[in-house]
Amino acid sequence: MMTFVVVLAVSGSLIFGAAWGLFGKLPKPLEGFLVAMAGGALIVSVVAELVEPAAKDAPxxxxxxxxxxxxxxxxxxxxxxxxxxxxxxGGGLLAAITLDGIPENLALGVALIGAGFAEVAALAGSILLSNLPEAAGGARDMRASGQSRGRAFGLWVATAGILSAAALIGNFALSGVSDMALASIRAFAAGAVTASLATEVFPKAFKEDNKFAGIAVALGLIIAFSLHQM
Incomplete structure (x- = not known):
């Protein structure tokens, strides 16, 4: 049951974010602030949920x-x-979410085996915080570049489905995988997330909201770290 809660957070945050970016009003400063917050949250995810567990299980x-x-x-x-x-x-953010999301969600699915309610709530909260603004900004950029709303929304829905499937596969099919193999998956995801922060997330946030991007990154880090400590 708890696994499906996190899967719902993965898919729901991407779909809702894409719908917000395509059909709602999203001022650029607000978009930049939210993307910067997502970047701050991802810093916590990279270190606490990916690199540290990987380093414990592999050389x-x-x-x-x-x-x-x-x-x-x-x-x-x-x-x-x-x-x-x-x-x-907007394809860069879509690529970022997909490439780092598949191995991350495979590892996430395994990590959820036997997890308690507080751990699930923290993971779901971190996912919502990072995915929603990225999907909103990426979908809006796709629309601005000339893609139809239907095509852009369909791409994000498909991405949400792929990442949800990855989490379910990790939970049900990889429960017996070795710790070293899982560590490799986590480390690969960490590298992809780190590169996406440098090339997509932070530059976009600074471009849209250069006055408050630093504060937003710190706020995202504070919120995500607080959730992680639950």
Whole structure:
């Protein structure tokens, strides 16, 4: 039951965020502030939910290798998205959420096995905080680049489905996977998230809301860390 709560948070936050960006009003300063908050929350997720657990279960060299591999894969994919869709198309954020989200949600599904209510609530809250503004901004940029609302919304719904499936697969199919294999998955996700912060999340936040982006990052970090400590 708790696994489905988190899956609902994964899919619901992306779908609601995309709908907000496509059909609602989203002033650019507010969008930048929310994306910066999401970045702050993701800093906590990278360290506390991905790197630290990976480092406990695998040699440091292996963790660093897969972390670097995740970053390289994201950067290559991000450049391909920019080349074929344009740097302001919203595709970069979609690529970021998909590439780091699949291994992260596989690991998340395994981590939820036997998890208590407080842990599930903290994870669901962190996911909502990070996914919703990114989906809203990415969907709006897709619309601004010329894509129809229906196509853009469909892409985000499909992404939500893929990430939800990854979490379910992790929970039901990977429960017996070795700790070292799971550590590699977590490290790869951490590298992809870190690269997405540097190339997509923080630059976009500063561009839209350069006066308060730093405060928003700190606020997102505070909220996510508080949830993690629950």
């Amino acid at each position: 440091l060299g292996e963790v660093m290798f897969f972390l670097g591999l995740g970053a390289v894969c994201f950067v290559v994919l991000d450049r391909l998205v920019d080349r074929y869709f344009g740097s302001d198309s």
